[in-house]
Amino acid sequence: MDYPSKIVEEAVRQFSKLPGIGKKTALRLVLSLLKQEDNEVNAFAESVVRLKKDLKYCLRCNNISDDDICGICADGRRSKEIVCVVEDLRDVMAIENTNHYKGVYHVLGGLISPVDGIGPSDIAIDPLLIRLQVEDVKEIIFALAATMEGDTTTFYISKHMKNNDIKITTIARGISVGGELEYADEITLGRSISARIEYKV
Amino acid sequence: MDYPSKIVEEAVRQFSKLPGIGKKTALRLVLSLLKQEDNEVNAFAESVVRLKKDLKYCLRCNNISDDDICGICADGRRSKEIVCVVEDLRDVMAIENTNHYKGVYHVLGGLISPVDGIGPSDIAIDPLLIRLQVEDVKEIIFALAATMEGDTTTFYISKHMKNNDIKITTIARGISVGGELEYADEITLGRSISARIEYKV
Numbered sequence: 070m071d072y073p074s075k076i077v078e079e080a081v082r083q084f085s086k087l088p089g090i091g092k093k094t095a096l097r098l099v100l101s102l103l104k105q106e107d108n109e110v111n112a113f114a115e116s117v118v119r120l121k122k123d124l125k126y127c128l129r130c131n132n133i134s135d136d137d138i139c140g141i142c143a144d145g146r147r148s149k150e151i152v153c154v155v156e157d158l159r160d161v162m163a164i165e166n167t168n169h170y171k172g173v174y175h176v177l178g179g180l181i182s183p184v185d186g187i188g189p190s191d192i193a194i195d196p197l198l199i200r201l202q203v204e205d206v207k208e209i210i211f212a213l214a215a216t217m218e219g220d221t222t223t224f225y226i227s228k229h230m231k232n233n234d235i236k237i238t239t240i241a242r243g244i245s246v247g248g249e250l251e252y253a254d255e256i257t258l259g260r261s262i263s264a265r266i267e268y269k270v
Numbered sequence: 271m272d273y274p275s276k277i278v279e280e281a282v283r284q285f286s287k288l289p290g291i292g293k294k295t296a297l298r299l300v301l302s303l304l305k306q307e308d309n310e311v312n313a314f315a316e317s318v319v320r321l322k323k324d325l326k327y328c329l330r331c332n333n334i335s336d337d338d339i340c341g342i343c344a345d346g347r348r349s350k351e352i353v354c355v356v357e358d359l360r361d362v363m364a365i366e367n368t369n370h371y372k373g374v375y376h377v378l379g380g381l382i383s384p385v386d387g388i389g390p391s392d393i394a395i396d397p398l399l400i401r402l403q404v405e406d407v408k409e410i411i412f413a414l415a416a417t418m419e420g421d422t423t424t425f426y427i428s429k430h431m432k433n434n435d436i437k438i439t440t441i442a443r444g445i446s447v448g449g450e451l452e453y454a455d456e457i458t459l460g461r462s463i464s465a466r467i468e469y470k471v
Binding site for chain 1: 308316322358359366
């Protein structure tokens with residue numbers, strides 16, 4: 070495609086670097102920005118710049134935060150004895166939305182993935198290992214994706230934990246609530262049988 | 271959803287104002303920006319700011335341009351006697367890609383749409399009518415969407431043209447090349463019959 074303007078071409082190139090955005094969608098987004106008022110477009114650009122300039126990462130759990138310590142870590146009502154290890158902010162938000170968890174988090178910022186060139190030192194594993202040594206943690210819950218990368222990361226961290234008194238758990242894998250068995254894939258169904266739980270009346 | 275940071279929340283709000291981008295997609299885009307380097311994110315923001323600050327509209331055809339007159343209008347090899355009226359830049363690019371058109375364009379920047387509060391004065395119709403009076407135009411081709419809005423706009427402009435010597439045409443509507451009749455909708459098929467063309471051997 071030949072763009073009539075270098076400025077539009079550059080903006081399209083920038084947008085199409087984002088995940089899931091192709092050239093056509095990028096052009097649609099750029100044209101919609103062009104139809105907005107100057108101050109709206111500047112507010113858009115400013116919000117993007119601030120992401121890098123003003124955003125902080127919680128010194129304790131590595132979650133995105135406006136302050137040095139995030140709201141969850143600073144919350145005195147939450148148990149600091151349980152740490153839930155997640156990949157990113159979206160997982161924190163998803164778990165928070167369940168209202169089922171009252172511990173704290175540790176955000177890795179990624180998963181070990183040799184294919185993508187992401188090793189243990191590229192994500193926040195060392196800060197987690199140090200944290201487990203200096204804080205009084207009783208249980209660590211791995212809530213990572215049920216993929217090769219998630220399993221590798223869970224395995225790597227659990228093998229490198231120096232403190233053996235900490236209980237290690239992972240979130241339950243199995244049939245979704247409301248899910249029908251015939252539509253579940255074989256691996257999930259197989260795992261849900263081998264990891265069957267006692268039925269309590 | 272509760273965001274752990276006002277800065278992320280604001281960026282998500284800004285992204286989700288774009289067409290086809292919901293809150294979840296916006297968050298995904300914001301998180302991918304967070305993973306980019308500072309200079310990449312600043313280049314992204316800069317390209318957005320430049321859209322409003324440096325981009326010009328061709329004084330002749332209203333197309334987006336880096337200069338006062340766009341590359342197509344400035345091209346001496348293109349016929350200035352045929353003007354193709356389109357909605358926006360994407361249509362210009364689509365027609366240019368066919369390599370079937372060697373005239374010039376007029377970009378309206380929208381279509382008349384009373385439902386959305388867009389009247390004739392909100393789009394570049396007056397500049398077109400003036401252009402048709404001062405330039406030596408022999409034919410005007412309406413290449414607008416085959417929708418109520420497109421048809422209304424074509425009708426409005428053709429009724430307001432003062433120069434009666436100009437030939438008015440619209441692009442052909444009908445069955446797509448390679449298209450099968452049974453999959454065509456009734457309106458398209460009906461129109462393609464009533465607008466049938468003589469078969470020349």
